[in-house]
Amino acid sequence: MGEGENLMGKIHSHEITPEHIYFSRRKFIAGMGALVAGTILSSACRPQKITPEGTGFCAGAAASASTDELGAKLTPCNDVINYNNFYEFSFDKEDVGDAAKNFKTSPWTVTVGGMVNKPRTFDIDELVRRFSPEERIYRMRCVEAWSMVIPWLGFPLGKLLKEVEPQSRAKYVRFETLYNPEQMPGQKIDLLAWPYVEGLRLDEAMYNLTILSTGLYGKPLPAQNGAPVRLVLPWKYGFKNIKSIVKIDLVEEMPVSTWAVAQPQEYGFYANVNPEVDHPRWSQASERRIGELARAKTLMLNGYGNEVAQLYTGMDLTKFY
Amino acid sequence: MQKTIAITLRILLHAGALSPLLLLIWDFTQGGLTANPIREIQLRTGRYTLLLLTLTLACTPVYNFTGFRQALALRRPMGLYAFAYASLHLLNLVGLDYGFDFALLWEDIAEKRYIIAGFAAFLILLALAVTSTKGWVRRLGRNWQRLHWLIYVAGILAVLHYLWQIKIAISAPFIYGIIVLVLLLLRVPAVSRVTMKYFKRKEGR
Numbered sequence: 001m002g003e004g005e006n007l008m009g010k011i012h013s014h015e016i017t018p019e020h021i022y023f024s025r026r027k028f029i030a031g032m033g034a035l036v037a038g039t040i041l042s043s044a045c046r047p048q049k050i051t052p053e054g055t056g057f058c059a060g061a062a063a064s065a066s067t068d069e070l071g072a073k074l075t076p077c078n079d080v081i082n083y084n085n086f087y088e089f090s091f092d093k094e095d096v097g098d099a100a101k102n103f104k105t106s107p108w109t110v111t112v113g114g115m116v117n118k119p120r121t122f123d124i125d126e127l128v129r130r131f132s133p134e135e136r137i138y139r140m141r142c143v144e145a146w147s148m149v150i151p152w153l154g155f156p157l158g159k160l161l162k163e164v165e166p167q168s169r170a171k172y173v174r175f176e177t178l179y180n181p182e183q184m185p186g187q188k189i190d191l192l193a194w195p196y197v198e199g200l201r202l203d204e205a206m207y208n209l210t211i212l213s214t215g216l217y218g219k220p221l222p223a224q225n226g227a228p229v230r231l232v233l234p235w236k237y238g239f240k241n242i243k244s245i246v247k248i249d250l251v252e253e254m255p256v257s258t259w260a261v262a263q264p265q266e267y268g269f270y271a272n273v274n275p276e277v278d279h280p281r282w283s284q285a286s287e288r289r290i291g292e293l294a295r296a297k298t299l300m301l302n303g304y305g306n307e308v309a310q311l312y313t314g315m316d317l318t319k320f321y
Numbered sequence: 322m323q324k325t326i327a328i329t330l331r332i333l334l335h336a337g338a339l340s341p342l343l344l345l346i347w348d349f350t351q352g353g354l355t356a357n358p359i360r361e362i363q364l365r366t367g368r369y370t371l372l373l374l375t376l377t378l379a380c381t382p383v384y385n386f387t388g389f390r391q392a393l394a395l396r397r398p399m400g401l402y403a404f405a406y407a408s409l410h411l412l413n414l415v416g417l418d419y420g421f422d423f424a425l426l427w428e429d430i431a432e433k434r435y436i437i438a439g440f441a442a443f444l445i446l447l448a449l450a451v452t453s454t455k456g457w458v459r460r461l462g463r464n465w466q467r468l469h470w471l472i473y474v475a476g477i478l479a480v481l482h483y484l485w486q487i488k489i490a491i492s493a494p495f496i497y498g499i500i501v502l503v504l505l506l507l508r509v510p511a512v513s514r515v516t517m518k519y520f521k522r523k524e525g526r
Contacts, residue, residue, distance in 0.1 A: 078356070082356055083357060091491065094355050191489045191490060192489065262489065280435075281485070281486050283429035283430055285428055286428075288359065288360075291356070294420055295419060295422075
């Protein structure tokens with residue numbers, strides 16, 4: 001208060017507030033008012049994005065079981081389609097569904113090439129016809145320490161790769177999302193290197209748990225969940241599950257994934273769920289299951305260790321994170 | 322006139338500071354807090370804390386430049402509201418998110434730099450809130466002013482707490498950071514002498 005007191009100590013007639021200051025006070029008060037009103041309005045007028053269960057996409061949502069093999073309940077359909085990290089559309093998880101509602105997923109092709117004997121471009125309808133997707137109930141653990149249990153429809157990526165016959169030099173698989181800033185407004189913002197790129201070691205890609213998903217809850221994928229075709233690997237952090245894939249290449253060198261470009265010290269190539277490898281921002285030791293209040297301990301390899309640990313024998317997973 | 326302004330300001334202040342809380346409670350009862358309500362509560366209370374903290378810091382410069390004396394009276398209630406939202410922010414983390422499981426909490430986040438910055442900022446706000454009464458002003462004398470300078474440290478720590486959590490370079494924490502630094506700069510004696518002289522000349526005082 002010090003300086004202020006001296007300033008206002010003696011008031012001479014010539015110190016009486018000039019008009020423009022008087023008005024600036026008014027402006028200050030008006031500004032405070034506007035701030036208050038703005039806070040109220042901006043919050044109150046925000047459209048409610050929660051669709052009641054059983055309407056829209058989730059009407060007739062179907063799954064063959066109500067839990068996964070460990071007894072964890074399926075995440076409600078509404079939560080699965082209203083809480084998405086898909087930065088191509090929006091940085092706000094609740095806005096993705098809205099921002100993606102006019103996304104065109106037909107016609108759509110996936111070009112499979114690189115070090116293969118039979119490079120081919122598949123139409124999405126052909127993929128679905130040919131590889132007849134089946135239901136897989138998987139846990140999905142986001143690197144941001146939340147998780148879901150989702151009944152996907154999908155087929156093993158290995159089936160598709162066998163069709164194109166990888167050459168012996170091919171060691172990795174590289175995936176690419178559609179690049180179309182007109183349809184994906186997030187790609188106009190340079191915060192990540194677009195298009196989104198992900199990669200797997202060939203043996204991880206061929207592994208039976210690795211699927212290309214074309215649907216969830218018994219229906220074709222909604223745009224916000226990566227329509228028309230996305231990758232799902234339940235033992236890796238969610239960001240490995242690249243969405244809206246247009247290109248799959250067999251390559252010799254380890255691909256550099258988009259998040260590894262953005263923050264190499266935080267996001268590794270493997271991104272295996274591992275409660276023992278810390279992250280500077282999020283707890284990797286525990287997680288919040290969407291729709292539930294209490295935190296749960298995060299399981300090594302997201303609880304798929306019995307199946308996939310063999311892929312990493314002899315590797316120090318704290319080093320190859 | 323002065324009295325009307327004072328009352329109006331008070332009403333605006335309380336309405337402005339309390340409405341986000343009422344809205345939060347409303348949304349909570351209506352299921353309007355996204356699929357991840359605990360995180361939404363955490364984000365909102367954090368945002369309000371930082372906003373109120375920044376507005377609190379702006380009061381003295383506003384007074385210095387405009388002579389608008391009423392601004393000074395806003396510092397204490399706004400600072401206390403900032404502390405209230407910071408408390409909710411912390412309580413949500415410890416209580417709702419971690420169910421008071423301190424062992425798990427410690428294992429998960431004790432060593433994270435953003436938590437250390439955030440918790441330090443909270444401790445400062447706690448000390449300032451406790452000593453915000455007239456009795457403490459009297460008891461601490463000159464030291465009261467020294468202690469309350471720590472609000473700038475709290476502001477900087479709060480910005481760091483935000484900055485260290487973002488996944489990609491969104492602008493909000495940087496904007497807050499710049500505002501807090503400018504407000505701090507305006508209080509540096511050498512700077513404030515120059516700027517105040519300029520304003521006085523402009524005002525023809």
